[in-house]
């Protein structure tokens with residue numbers, strides 16, 4: 001198993017896990033781009049959005065992202081959910097993940 005995030009799911013690689021549900025896992029990004037930066041991933045290996053045929057799995061990822069935003073105290077001021085999908089978007093880990101970013105104001109559009 002060479003996928004880094006699959007190895008985090010299996011607890012073979014350490015991560016700062018903040019929450020999980022039956023189908024998704026949330027852990028802090030190792031290189032945070034905001035005061036709060038958490039990644040939410042499906043527990044099964046899905047490369048990207050195009051490969052995610054199970055829409056209920058996407059719902060589980062969204063639900064856990066929302067739960068993390070609440071537990072991290074981001075609801076009042078808002079937060080950003082980002083999915084970098086594929087090369088042009090800058091996806092660097094090819095296991096679908098949603099970034100939960102908050103704790104400061106963020107510019108739009110992104111660079």
Ligand code: AMP
Nearest residue numbers: 015028029030031032084090091092093
């Ligand atoms: P992306 O560029 O959208 O593919 O995002 C991948 C993210 O994974 C980056 O923000 C990295 O900082 C983060 N990352 C890479 N390795 C780890 C790790 N071992 N634990 C936590 N986050 C990681």
